[in-house]
Amino acid sequence: MHAIRLHAFGPAENLIYERTEDPVPAPGQVRIAVAAAGVHLxxxxxxxxMQGPYPTPAELPTIPGREVAGIVESLGEGTDTSWLGKRVVAHIGMAPGGYAELTVVDAAKLHEIPGDLDEAEAVAMIGTGRTTMGILQFTDLGPDDIAIVTAAAGGIGTLLVQHAKNAGALVIGLAGGPAKVSLVAENGADLAVDYKQDNWATQVRDHLGDRRATVLFDSVGGATALAAVDLLGKGGKHIVFGWSGEGLHDGAPLTFTDEELAERGITSEGVLGPVMLQKAGGNIRVLEERSLAEAASGRLRPAVQRFPLADAAAAHRALESRGTVGKVVLIPRTASS
Structure with missing residues (x-):
């Protein structure tokens, strides 16, 4: 098979497209002919x-990638035979291997792809979608809400805008640059603004008049998030799930003391990690199933940007430079042949 392999840690150019041995499924595993593989920041x-949430860096050489969708083409010993030939999607977790034409996955992690949802969309929902479902556990949006979504042209942001509109809320989407702002507007936001413009917060205030935002979905942190928090009214919620912003003081989570929160009359809560899993009853599959069902029903439509598997390095560079929209997905050549 062909795969992307990393032989040395470093820049995107270290992701090499090459031939390697086909993986063999162990007992309880399946081998998937990959039609789409997710790329995550x-x-x-x-x-x-970098270790990230993992205890140690990956052993080299390695095939990156933790989200895959495709068709089950072989089984390990003792694996349920009903999986054979099914279209499936899985979040592999700590074991890498997704950037490849073939990969092995524990059968316990599989979901059958519902309806006519395509594989790239399924990949978006098994990762980005499940995180979105996890975030939404911390607020119950309705017609009385005014929601601000940062990074609204991103994978999670796109889904949050759609969900908020489905709930009847007024939605303000922040994005960087005219092209992304246009996409946010097309996605249904009532107001889409370019946070790179100095007067973006004034644009929002002018649009709201004497109203104030009730919920801020914050994935950027720093100065942008602080300006957005200033738009929250009394009783507003600041929901933090990232801090990827640019500029002075950005790239770090925005935090407040209890006294500052009391003075503003708002709450601020980080929702990633154990707190999100605990909210889901300790079962991440609950969020995955909910996410796939939302997409299959048409209530949520993930934004997907596709790259050929061989162009994984370009996909990484685009993601790191904020040149992508929605979920980045790699497509093996065999998927379209």
Whole structure:
């Protein structure tokens, strides 16, 4: 098979498209003919040798990638034979191997792809989608809400805008640059603004008049998030699930003391990690199933940007430079042949 292999930690150019041996499924595993493999910002950190949430850096050489979809084409010993030939999607987890034409996955991690959802969309929902479902556990949006979504042209941001609109809320989407702002507007936001413009917060205030936002979905942190928090009214919620912003003081989570929160009359809560899993009853599959069902029903439509598998390095560079929209997905050549 062909795969992307990393032989040395470092820049995106270290992701090499080459032939390697076909993986063999162990007992309880399946082998998937990969039709789509997800690329996550965390993958870029792991490529550079950072540990991230993992106990140690990956052993080299390695095939990156933790989200895959495709068709089950062979089974390990003792694996349920009903999986054979099914279209499936899985979040592999700590074991890499997704950037390849073939990969092995524990059968316990599989979901059958529902309806006519395509594989790239399924990959978006098994990772980005499940995180979105996890975030939404911390607020119950309705017609009385005004929601601000940062990074609204991203994978999670796109889904949050759609969910908020489905709930009847007024939605303000922040994005960087005219092209992304246009996409946010097309996605249904009532107001889409370019946070790179100095007067973006004034644009929002002018649009709201005497109203104030009730919920801020914050994945950027720093100065942008602080300006957005200033738009929250009394009783507003600041929901933090990232800190990827640019500029002075960005790239770090925005935090407040209890006194500052009391003065503003808002709450602020980080929702990633154990707290999200605990909210889901300790079962991450609950969020995955909910995410896939939302996409299959048409209520949520993930934004997907596709790259050929051989162009994984370009995909990483685009992701790191904020040149992508939605979920980045690699497509093996065999998937379209």
């Amino acid at each position: 965390l993958d870029t950190a792991l490529r550079e040798g």
